[in-house]
Amino acid sequence: MKTEKIGIVGSGLIGRAWSMLFTSAGYQVMLYDILPDQLSAALEYIDIELHRLEEHGLLRGHLTAEQQFKCLRTTSDLKELSRKAIFIQECIPERIEWKRSLYQQLDDILEEQTIVSSSTSTFMPSLFTEGLRHCHNMLVSHPLNPPYYIPLVEIVPAPWTSPQAVEFTRQLMLEIQQKPVTLKREVLGFATNRIQYAILNEIWHLVDKDILTVRDIDTVMNEGLGLRYAFLGPMETAHLNAEGIRDYIQRFGGEIHKVSETYDAIPKMEPGPTLDKIAEQCEEMVPRDMLATRRKERDAFLTKLSALKKEFEK
Numbered sequence: 179m180k181t182e183k184i185g186i187v188g189s190g191l192i193g194r195a196w197s198m199l200f201t202s203a204g205y206q207v208m209l210y211d212i213l214p215d216q217l218s219a220a221l222e223y224i225d226i227e228l229h230r231l232e233e234h235g236l237l238r239g240h241l242t243a244e245q246q247f248k249c250l251r252t253t254s255d256l257k258e259l260s261r262k263a264i265f266i267q268e269c270i271p272e273r274i275e276w277k278r279s280l281y282q283q284l285d286d287i288l289e290e291q292t293i294v295s296s297s298t299s300t301f302m303p304s305l306f307t308e309g310l311r312h313c314h315n316m317l318v319s320h321p322l323n324p325p326y327y328i329p330l331v332e333i334v335p336a337p338w339t340s341p342q343a344v345e346f347t348r349q350l351m352l353e354i355q356q357k358p359v360t361l362k363r364e365v366l367g368f369a370t371n372r373i374q375y376a377i378l379n380e381i382w383h384l385v386d387k388d389i390l391t392v393r394d395i396d397t398v399m400n401e402g403l404g405l406r407y408a409f410l411g412p413m414e415t416a417h418l419n420a421e422g423i424r425d426y427i428q429r430f431g432g433e434i435h436k437v438s439e440t441y442d443a444i445p446k447m448e449p450g451p452t453l454d455k456i457a458e459q460c461e462e463m464v465p466r467d468m469l470a471t472r473r474k475e476r477d478a479f480l481t482k483l484s485a486l487k488k489e490f491e492k
């Protein structure tokens with residue numbers, strides 16, 4: 179077990195996951211929330227979850243569930259949270275005015291060594307750290323849900339974030355067995371959502387034009403592209419699908435351009451007939467009262483997949 183302290187602000191879905199990731203490496207984790215009930219619910223959830231993972235042989239790290247749970251404390255005092263913390267992971271709801279107000283509060287009490295990292299999925303770090311005294315120690319570490327099973331973390335610096343803060347965060351993510359990528363500078367949507375939204379835009383059109391059903395689109399991904407991408411990324415896939423990437427582009431670059439020229443304009447995703455069609459087909463695939471069951475299946479699958487991936491990475 180370690181003596182260093184990590185603070186988590188916000189004990190909802192993502193705050194709980196980060197808490198478990200940091201305790202898995204033996205850090206002393208302190209959770210803070212504005213709602214005391216949320217804190218007790220979080221503790222109860224984490225306790226059950228750690229023991230469930232242990233029972234199924236899926237617990238991360240070398241400590242037992244009980245040892246990991248003992249690394250966890252809660253507080254309703256932001257000052258107590260930030261005292262002697264080496265790192266704070268912020269996980270409050272995605273409301274820019276809430277984030278701004280919290281970062282302002284933190285700025286007044288932070289110690290010099292503390293790095294503050296946001297879980298935000300949509301806000302560039304400059305939006306809520308500009309002008310703060312400790313802005314050089316603030317950045318984004320964006321996880322993917324569920325973070326315990328999907329290891330990617332996008333580290334996104336603001337223009338004023340120090341290289342040391344970025345490197346410290348990257349090393350910490352590696353230590354807790356996450357897989358960080360570091361953006362050289364902030365960009366709207368970071369990397370994951372820029373790519374994900376390009377896919378969703380095209381899917382919107384394909385369903386709208388009745389070319390494919392929702393279920394068939396998902397089959398294209400989970401029985402096709404996704405199978406490759408779970409092991410190789412799109413670039414290595416291309417590199418291997420010809421005699422190297424130069425050969426791939428020479429052979430297929432023209433075709434890629436020809437197809438790409440037929441893409442429709444970026445769709446406005448809003449309520450209307452296309453969304454009705456998509457929603458009806460999604461709900462036929464997974465009725466809304468089955469979402470929780472399906473999420474559990476997803477988590478079980480991702481856990482097995484990540485174990486399999488580890489075998490290939492040896």
Ligand code: NAI
Nearest residue numbers: 188189190191192211212216269270271272297298299323
């Ligand atoms: P959530 O709604 O489950 O939890 C938010 C928690 O923050 C609640 O417990 C709430 O009481 C607490 N809170 C609200 N204001 C606070 C304040 N000023 N100080 C301390 N605690 C406060 O939200 P969730 O889903 O955990 O999201 C948190 C962050 O993570 C958001 O920025 C979100 O964009 C990001 N994120 C969410 C993902 C998801 O799939 N849910 C995936 C990746 C990132």
